[in-house]
Amino acid sequence: MKIGIIHEGKNPPDKRVAFTPEQLAEIQETFSGQLTVEVQSSTIRSYTDEEYRAAGIQVVEDISSCDVLFGVKEVPISSLIPDKTYFFFSHTIKKQSYNRPLLRAMLEKNIRMIDYEALKDEKGVRVVAFGRWAGIVGAYNAFLTYGKKTGLYDLKKANECYDLEELRTELEKVQLPPIKIILTGRGKVGKGAREILEMIPIREVSEASFRNDYFEEPVFTNLDSVEINRRKTDGSFDLHEFYTYPERYESDFQKYTEVADILIGASYWDPRAPRLFELKDIQSEDFAISVIADITCDIDGSIPTTQRPSTIAEPVYDVDRETMQEIPAFSKQSSISVMAVDNLPCELPREASSGFGEQLREWVIPALLLDYAPILERATICRDGDLTLEFMGLQDYVDGKE
The missing domain is CATH 3.40.50.720 (NAD(P)-binding Rossmann-like Domain)
Incomplete structure (x- = not known):
C-alpha cells in the first residue's frame, strides 16, 4: 500500500x-x-x-x-x-x-x-480530532482579547508564535486584576483551554465559592451541564435525562453572569438544549461579562453574542449592550468583546x-x-x-x- x-x-x-x-x-x-x-x-x-x-x-x-x-x-x-x-x-x-x-x-x-x-x-x-488545540488557542485568545480591551498588556497573536513554547512565553506578560473567569466544558476542548489557565497560572475555585466569595487574585471555575442547567419542573438535574431530553431543561447560568468577567465557552451544545443566556440579557446592568471567547463558535447557539465567525486576521468584534448589534472591536468600553475564530488550531x-x-x-x-x-x-x-x-x-x- x-x-x-x-x-x-x-x-x-x-x-x-x-x-x-x-x-x-x-x-x-x-x-x-x-x-x-x-x-x-x-x-x-x-x-x-x-x-x-x-x-x-x-x-x-x-x-x-x-x-x-x-x-x-x-x-x-x-x-x-x-x-x-x-x-x-x-x-x-x-x-x-x-x-x-x-x-x-x-x-x-x-x-x-x-x-x-x-x-x-x-x-x-x-x-x-484537533479539540485540544482549539481549546489551547481559544483560551489564549481570551487573554489576548482581555489585554487589548483593558490596555493592561499586549500579546502576540497565537499564529505569530512559532510554537507552544513561544506562546507560553507570551503568557508571562499577562497581568490580571482579581477577575473571575468561567470555563464551560470538560471534554478535550475544555481540557485544552484549562492548560492555558494553568500556564498563567490562575487558581481554580468551586462554583459556589466563585459565586459567593471575594478574591484578591484572579480565579476561574470550570462548569459543565449539571452546574448551568436545571429541570423546568422542579429545578433539579439528571444527566441521562438531560442528554436524552434537553428540551426539558432551562438555563441556570444567570447567577454566574452577575459575577464573572470572562467567559471561555468550550462545551458541546445540542440545539434542543437551552442557551447559556439570551441576547437581551446583555442589556441588564447585572450582566458583568465583558469578554467572551466562544471556542465552539456555534452561530445563534449556546452563546448568542456569537453572531458570526471571526477570523485569524481579525479575531475580535464587539457587541453593543444597548443595541445588541455588532460594532468594531474595542470601539466602546462598555460593549462585550467576542472572540469566535472557527479554525483555531490553524494558529499553531x-x-x-x-x-x-x-x-x-x-x-x-x-x-x-x-x-x-x-x-x-x-x-x-x-x-x-x-x-x-x-x-x-x-x-x-x-x-x-x-
Whole structure:
C-alpha cells in the first residue's frame, strides 16, 4: 500500500498537515514492506518539503500513484482523483449545503471517503480530532482579547508564535486584576483551554465559592451541564435525562453572569438544549461579562453574542449592550468583546499537526493494513459510487431534497 499526504487546496490556506516528517519516517520504518509514503509538494504547510526530505520521505508533485490520500480540509472538487480512498474533514455529515457538490463529486468519482469526524471507538467516542488545540488557542485568545480591551498588556497573536513554547512565553506578560473567569466544558476542548489557565497560572475555585466569595487574585471555575442547567419542573438535574431530553431543561447560568468577567465557552451544545443566556440579557446592568471567547463558535447557539465567525486576521468584534448589534472591536468600553475564530488550531499548525498525527498513527494506520477494520467501516461515508449503510440518511441531502 502506498499512502500520500496531499497539499491543502482550500482557501484560505491551511498550514496543518495530517502527519509530521518524523511521524511518517517512523510509520515507514515500522511498517516496512507493508506500506510506503509520499508527500505532495507544498509551499504553504507548516512543515516544509525540505523537512520531509530530511526525514527520508519522498516529496512528489504528482500523487496519483498513491492508494490512500490524507488531507485536513475539504479537497477541491477539481483536485479529487477518482477511485482513491481519502481521509479529510468533509463537513458533509451534518448536511452542510455548501458541501453538497463535494459529496456528489466523490460519489461520481467512485471515491471511498473516510471522514475524520466519524472515526470513533466502540463506545462512540471520537479518536481523531484537533479539540485540544482549539481549546489551547481559544483560551489564549481570551487573554489576548482581555489585554487589548483593558490596555493592561499586549500579546502576540497565537499564529505569530512559532510554537507552544513561544506562546507560553507570551503568557508571562499577562497581568490580571482579581477577575473571575468561567470555563464551560470538560471534554478535550475544555481540557485544552484549562492548560492555558494553568500556564498563567490562575487558581481554580468551586462554583459556589466563585459565586459567593471575594478574591484578591484572579480565579476561574470550570462548569459543565449539571452546574448551568436545571429541570423546568422542579429545578433539579439528571444527566441521562438531560442528554436524552434537553428540551426539558432551562438555563441556570444567570447567577454566574452577575459575577464573572470572562467567559471561555468550550462545551458541546445540542440545539434542543437551552442557551447559556439570551441576547437581551446583555442589556441588564447585572450582566458583568465583558469578554467572551466562544471556542465552539456555534452561530445563534449556546452563546448568542456569537453572531458570526471571526477570523485569524481579525479575531475580535464587539457587541453593543444597548443595541445588541455588532460594532468594531474595542470601539466602546462598555460593549462585550467576542472572540469566535472557527479554525483555531490553524494558529499553531505545527503542534496541532503533531498531535493529530499521533492519533492517526495509533488508530488509523494499523487499521488500514487489515482486511476488515470496523473503525474505518463506521467512518466510511461513501464507496463504489454509493453512500454506505451507516450514512444512507444523507441520500436526500445528496439529491437536494433537504
